[in-house]
Amino acid sequence: MSAPSAPSAPSVPPVPPYGPYREDCPWCGSRRLRLRTRLRGDGPRQGAPHRSALERCADCRHVFRNPPLTPGPEHPVVRAGVRLRHALAARAMLHRCPGPESWLDVGTGDADFPHTARTHFPYTSFDGLDPTHRVLRARAVERVEEAYVGRLTDPHIAARLRARYDVVSLFQHLERVVDPRAELCAALRVLRPGGHLLVDVADPRRLLPTHPVGLGAELVAQGCTVLTGARGHRVIARKDASAP
Template sequence: MPTSPRTTTPQAADPYHEPRRENCPWCGGERLRTRARAAAPGRRGPGTCVMDECRDCGHAFQNPRFTVEGLALYHRDFRAARNPSPRAVRRRHRAAARTVLPLAEPESWLDVGTGHAGFPEAAREVFPYTSFDGLDPTPRVEQARLAGRVEEAHIGDLTNPWILPHLYARYDVVSMFRHLEHIPDPRAELRAALTALRPGGHLLLELPNPQSAFALLLGRRWPPYRQPRHLHLPPLANLCAELENQGCDILTTDRRTLSSHTYRIVARKPTEPS
């Protein structure tokens, strides 16, 4: 269940940080510990990013969380940063698409947080007869539609009440790749994804492994422009439990195909209301 934040009031107004939480946003537990700090990249950043972990459920989250203004600086630096090899990304996307191959032959697929729709473009090699749509908060998805990488482009957030009703029960598969960790309310995003799925449809998630992320941060091997974008680092067990609470069946979990730095979940929405 979502928890109300217990916060401490900052001594001075900070345009880049929200008030610090004193409880876990996932379970409400108050036994928090700081696991990692990442210094701001460059000289224009809004300060240090702190990741706390709940000792009760293992959920990790940015605390205090950056405001919209603070995140905007990091998103700017992230877009300007060097991206991974396109060939490696395409190979990873094809491997992710193949996890659905033994489970379904989808007619329609929505990729959430699709950006320029690199995943739909690669996944079409695995599913040539599937119709791929994309959703993204930026106009990049419209550019992807014009380039033919998706058939429909939706600009905005999945939980937006003006968008979600148009997506209700439309898709056989909804995918989120390295997306859920950037969302202020991951539970609401999961519920919205299940709303967009048809009964019996499949949800495909890929997220960072929190323990690996902490190891990279402590070893100063995580590029500093990436970390502040991660608002949450939920453990695999927490997400599986949440999906099961929503009535889903967990079909596969995988930490090995990519690396220990990530994990992947494929879940099936119930065919009848739970």
């Protein structure tokens, strides 16, 4: 009996590269948004609707991409750029916190950052948190020691990881969550007093300075000392011993 001829491959609809457009500022909730720059295309994602723009909040001056990009397969050039940024961030942390025992990478995906950072921190135990099961695959190939599927703001994750880590890192993560302020507070809660927070907010596709203007002030309000410049794309802060 001859095998039936293979049906033609069903066409898979492309993953939408953008999340939903938002009417309010992700940082302060203001609805007074001003168009700053319309972005035409996204290089690696050519063919996608050209409808992302940079908008600026008239109240807190936060600049963000609207609609936000969703995580997706990256162009090799972008991936190489991300690897370089990971290495630079790890080195920047090394100067301020040379020997952390425990490190949580939030929104870790395939744990690319722990994989790179391990070169500089061979004795550090890296854990990963991600809303997808990619983090389980990362644990299977020993890129992280513990893998958590979920979000920092999930009550069971927050309770389990409370005050546990010497370092918590968020790479291109705050700009992809619905409530970055809540996410930032949750990140500080899993940090032990005296621990270090690493936040990188640059857009890897365009190296846009999408630094939330309120980030430094928020960190200070939450009981941290900001150790890097206020307007860079990368912020390192130390959680004060008296912080909650």
